[in-house]
Each structure stands twice: as C-alpha cells, then as structure tokens.
Amino acid sequence: MPPVAEGDNRRASPTTRRAGARRAGAVYTPRVAVDVVLFAFHEATLKAFLVEPAGGPGGGCWAFPGGLMRVGETLDQAARRELRASTGLRDAYLEQLFTFGDPTRDPAGHVVSVVYLALTAAAEVAGAACAKYRQGRWYGVSELPRLAYDHERVAQVALERLRGKLEYTNVACNLLPDGFTFAELERLYAAVLGRKLDRRNFRRRLMASGLLRRLPATRRGRHRPAALYAFSERTPRVIALL
Amino acid sequence: MPPVAEGDNRRASPTTRRAGARRAGAVYTPRVAVDVVLFAFHEATLKAFLVEPAGGPGGGCWAFPGGLMRVGETLDQAARRELRASTGLRDAYLEQLFTFGDPTRDPAGHVVSVVYLALTAAAEVAGAACAKYRQGRWYGVSELPRLAYDHERVAQVALERLRGKLEYTNVACNLLPDGFTFAELERLYAAVLGRKLDRRNFRRRLMASGLLRRLPATRRGRHRPAALYAFSERTPRVIALL
C-alpha cells in the first residue's frame, strides 16, 4: 500500500489550520452547534425535553434544544448555555454524547453538532417557561413525536447511553431528588431499561454499593410508610450495579 | 428557578442556524477539525502514530495527524481522508472517540476537534512515507514525546477507550493480521491492559467466545510450533471477554 499524495492535503494540515485562524470565515469548514438531550424521570416515566423551533421549516417538527457554538467558549459551556436558554435550568448533569456531522443532517447547511446528554431531577422546573423557543415540553421517550434534523437517531443514541450507564455507574443520582423510596428507584431503573427487576436482588445490590444514604424520614401514603433514601454523593462514579 | 432570558439567545436558535447558512463564514463559530489517533501492535508493544507538523509553531513537537473538515463530507469521511493522507492507509478500523473544544487548545484560534480512534494491523505499511507531513513515525505509547495542542489528553482518552473495549468487544481483531498465535494475542492484551493474564483462563475464554478460527498452518520458530488463528469475523461485536 504505497503512500498516496492526495489533492486533499492542501488545506488541511495543522499548519494551514493555524494560518487560517487569521482569516476566520475564509476557511471553508462546517459550522459547530451544540444540542442537548435532557432527560428526567417524572410520573414513573422517562421523559425527554423537546422544543418547537420558532417558525423554522421544521414544519411543526420538534427537536432537542441547541444552537451554534461561539468562539471562545468550551463545549461544556456552550451546552450549559443552551440548556439554560431553553429550560431555565442552571445546573444539571451534563456529559458529551456524540458528534454528528453528516452534511445532510440540516437541509440548510453543513452543521456539525456536538450532542450532550443532560439529566435533571427537577422536571417540573425545566421548561416552565422557555424564553428561546415558541414552546418546550416533556415527552415520554416511548411517545416522541416526529423529530427534525437527525434527532431521531440522536434520541436513540442518547437512550442507549443512558441505559448503559445506569447499569455500571451512579448516574441515576442525577434523575432523583433526595428523599426517594426504593420502589421509586426501582421503577426508574425498570422504566429506563425496559424490563422488570427483582425487588430483593435490586435492593441488596444497591445497598451493597454504598451509594445510598438512609434518611430519617419516611414517606407516608395510603399504605405502609416507605423509608426514604438519598445518594450519599453525586460525583460521577463507575461501579457495577446490575 | 425562573426562566432566564439571556442575551445568549439572539444568534443561537435553530432558526438562526439555518438562516445563517446562506452567509456561511459570516457566522462567528469555531472551525472543525478531525484528528486521528492510530494505534498498532508491533514488536510486542502498543504504538501510536505521530507526525511532526511541517514548520508549525509546534516547535519540534509531535501531534496526531489531522486537519480541517470540509463542507459536504461526513466526519467518518474526513477521518478516513486524514488517515490516508498522513499514513497512506486506505482501510482501518475507525471509531469516533471524543470531541475537544477548549478555545485555548490551539493557540492560533478556536478549533473544535473531533477525534477518531483508529486501529491497524499493518504497522509497517503505515507511515512508510508520509506525503503530508515532514515526518511521521510510531512511538510506543509509554514513550510518547511531548505533544502539541491538547494531544496529551487526547492520547490518554484514546488509550482508556481502547483498554475498555478490549475487555468487552472484539476490537482486538483490528490490531492483528490473520495468522497469529495465542501467545501473540495474549501479549497484545497484556501490553494494552498493562497487566499479566493467566494463560489458561485467557485461552479458555477466547475459545469459548467463538470469535477465533483455527488456521491449518502453524508458526515454526526455534521451539515447539504454535497453532495459528484468525478472527472469524471483523464486524464489531459487543461480547464479554475478560
């Protein structure tokens, strides 16, 4: 396999990359956007936050919130900015998910989109009012409407990632507020993973993980009161759970 | 947490994103580059391919090959193009790794870099001659020189990903040519993971995985001949191995 000198090489070397900085905009490269897939667990269902782009040719389509990145900010900052602009949320778990760059994904031009996965325990707060879009609302992940751009695929990738991470990390702590019952935690896992879990085995393992802290209070309802728990820390941790 | 209308919103909505397409270059967004971290297993060592950017202010620093993305191509295409331009390799395993977007990562301007992980079994071929850079060569991953940009971090992330994937996928098939011995395969795993493996247990598990196909030939050396194997398929597969 002999080395091949391609016409390709002219503009793309690191040297050119740097020289090009002086004439920003003159270099013919796609633009960068950041999109955010925000999940919350609410009413025993995993929900995703969608916005309806104001008047865009999305034609009544929904999409995950996002927008162009700016020069001088980090990707994380851009994601946090977009999250806040579309939902009002100031804090949420954020993790880079994947970058989509197909030139046809946005019919109006080549935009590379760095997609973030976001989790919140405050579903009611988010999207109560949305300054940036015509409207924003929560959809159960199994009842998503038609999505614009390549966001069907984005949704799929985000869900896969969340499912994977539930089993071997403590991400779940970002989907529940302090003071949840074991039953709620189990319903969260069952809803996201799409399968039933054995109550006793589930409880044993999460207890053994040491991630949970028992609160003094109990939740009282129509039936036997349930002990309340909180995650003892919310720093991301890799740990086999299931 | 009341919704906050930020000055942020003006330019970043999907609407603006599309409208902006007509005046490409006028929108103030970082440029997009694709970098490729190519690994090979050679002489019982995991090696990475580095290039010395021609005359750039890298100042004798090495870096992973890469360059600006072009409008109209996919990320995968860009990665394949860069790989070929810097190493001559036409085919290699390629997987998107992570996107780095810190505005200070390239001192000459804000460039968002989508980094790909690449694997090849043809270490000798790659970089035999390199059209695009002053020079390109292999470095053992434990003896990397100082790297330009944020490529120290990039190297770290790439290695972590490779380590992780060795244990639960068949990626290793992309690092060995057909006709390897079990000892070679085990050395590959030991070198990448940085720990010794039990020969019998290792062999049992890989046999049980069904990923390997025994070749009729044997490798003859100074000692007892060793049976040769190949991976029965190279399509990516998720499977617990260790």
Next chain:
DNA sequence: CCAAAAGTGTTGAGTATACACCCATGA
C-alpha cells in the same frame, strides 16, 4: 378487616480464579 405497597433470606447453578506439569522443537 381488607387492599395495597413495603420489606426481608435462602438455595442451587453457574462462573471465575488459582494453580503446575508435560510437549514439541531447533540448536
């Protein structure tokens, strides 16, 4: 007292790990 959800242990099967000796060859 009844309905509904909370809480609790054991057993059997399968899997993971640790470990040591013989084999085939070229020099």
Next chain:
DNA sequence: TCATGGGTGTATACTCAACACTTTTGG
C-alpha cells in the same frame, strides 16, 4: 539433551438468579 516457549485440566470460592411470605398502614 537442553533450553524455550506451547499447550492442557481441576478444585474451590464466589457470584448471580430465582423464588414467597410477613408487615404496616389507611380507608
């Protein structure tokens, strides 16, 4: 014949999955 790396099996500890009844409360 010897040095070198190739090749093989078993016993034990542990981990995982399946499984059902009692408790507590509100209505």
